Structure formats: C-alpha cells, structure tokens
Amino acid sequence: MSLIMDIDQKTKNQTRIQRLKGLTDGTHRQLDQRIMSADPFGSRDRYALFLQVQHQFHADVAPLYARADLNALLPGLADRCRLEALRHDLFDLRGVEAGRLQGGVGTLDVAQALGWVYVAEGSNLGAAFLLKEAEKIGLSEEFGARHLAGHPAGRGLHWRNFVAAVNALPLSEADERLAAEGAKAAFRRVHALVDDIFS
Ligand code: HEM
Numbered sequence: 001m002s003l004i005m006d007i008d009q010k011t012k013n014q015t016r017i018q019r020l021k022g023l024t025d026g027t028h029r030q031l032d033q034r035i036m037s038a039d040p041f042g043s044r045d046r047y048a049l050f051l052q053v054q055h056q057f058h059a060d061v062a063p064l065y066a067r068a069d070l071n072a073l074l075p076g077l078a079d080r081c082r083l084e085a086l087r088h089d090l091f092d093l094r095g096v097e098a099g100r101l102q103g104g105v106g107t108l109d110v111a112q113a114l115g116w117v118y119v120a121e122g123s124n125l126g127a128a129f130l131l132k133e134a135e136k137i138g139l140s141e142e143f144g145a146r147h148l149a150g151h152p153a154g155r156g157l158h159w160r161n162f163v164a165a166v167n168a169l170p171l172s173e174a175d176e177r178l179a180a181e182g183a184k185a186a187f188r189r190v191h192a193l194v195d196d197i198f199s
Helices: 002-013 016-037 044-065 068-073 083-094 110-135 155-167 173-198
Strands: none
Touching: 016 110, 016 155, 016 173, 044 083, 044 110, 044 173, 068 110, 110 155, 110 173
C-alpha cells in the first residue's frame, strides 16, 4: 500500500513528459537493443533496412504532424515532420524516388496522437547517437542520414521546446492516459516494423 502511494506521489511530482518516458522506458530499451542487434550500421545494405523501418513509421505519423488541431496546440508542429528528409535519404542510397507509403495509425483522438508524436520527436533526440554510427559508413546529415540530423537551432533546444509545449497543455488525467496509450502503440508499431523488415 505505502509502496503504491510512493509511486503515485513520485509520478505526480514528475512532468507529463517524464511520466510518458517512465511508462515507455522498458519498450524503448528493448527496441534500442533489438535494432542494434540487427546491425543496422554494419553496411549500407543493413542501413537501408533501418531506413525502411523509419520510412514507414514517419509515413504513419506524418498525417498527425499535419493535423490542424495538433498544430493549434503545438505551434510549428508541421515543420518538425521528418518524412521528406527520410525520402531524401532513401533517394541518396537507392538513386530512385521512394514510393509514397500509406500511414497506418487509423483515427486517433488528440491525446492519443500526442503520444505518437512524443515517440517520433523523442526518437530525434536519441538520433544523435545513431548519426555518429551512420557516419562510420560514410553517411552524413547531407547524404543518407538527413533524417537523423539535429535541428539547426540545436537538437537539445528543439527537444526542450517540444517538451515545454507538451507539458504546458491543459490535459486531464484521462487525456494523459490516452497519450500514454498512444505512445505505447507507437512503440509497438516500430517493434513490429523492425521484426518484419529485419527478419
Ligand atoms: C538503436 C536505436 C536507438 C537508440 C540507441 C536510442 C537511444 C536513445 C537515447 C540515448 C535517448 C536519450 C537521449 C538524451 O536524453 O539525450 C533516446 C531518447 C528517446 N528515444 Fe531513442 N533510441 C533508439 C531508437 C529509438 C526509436 C526507433 C524510437 C521510436 C521511434 C525512439 C524513441 C525515443 C524517445 C521517445 C526518446 C525520448 C525519451 C524522453 O526523454 O522522453 N528511440 N533514445
């Protein structure tokens, strides 16, 4: 009982983003290990598989970045979308235009969509490490690994601006539970893509 109260108290003192992170830490760690064990930076062919995963995931979330209701809550959200950078990366590697993929998230309410967008935005923070790995196989922010680049104003600052905006939103506890569901669904989607594409 007292343990439950302690946990409750701890999450109440956390920010919304810290709570989302706490609820998805485990699935993130598994995903990170699963991706790295698939050797995505072992060669450009392996990296091309990683790009396919990213391409589908960012095609999934791109319609969310374009939503008017989400942009009203998070001004500038549309400019954060990395789908075009990914398509450019695919072109760099293959020399042909990538086909347009359908997004697969279905109809989401605002809070669920925020959870998905949290996962996509957070992945750009972790991308600093992935970019360093990509550089070892001759890729860069200008060739093949454009979608892993940080924002020109600074990767950390760009993330902190997003975090501050999400933390400031007037969401109810029920909304926040939906956001957490959305974030978990987004991670499940990426896990499934990694399993399909790398196996
Ligand atoms: C091998 C693959 C990956 C590695 C090594 C990795 C690593 C990291 C690292 C080191 C951070 C923390 C960065 C910091 O605090 O400065 C981070 C954050 C994050 N990553 Fe990943 N990541 C990987 C893949 C992914 C993928 C594919 C997704 C989702 C599509 C993802 C979602 C996130 C999220 C949401 C955060 C932000 C957590 C928060 O602070 O709220 N990551 N990642």
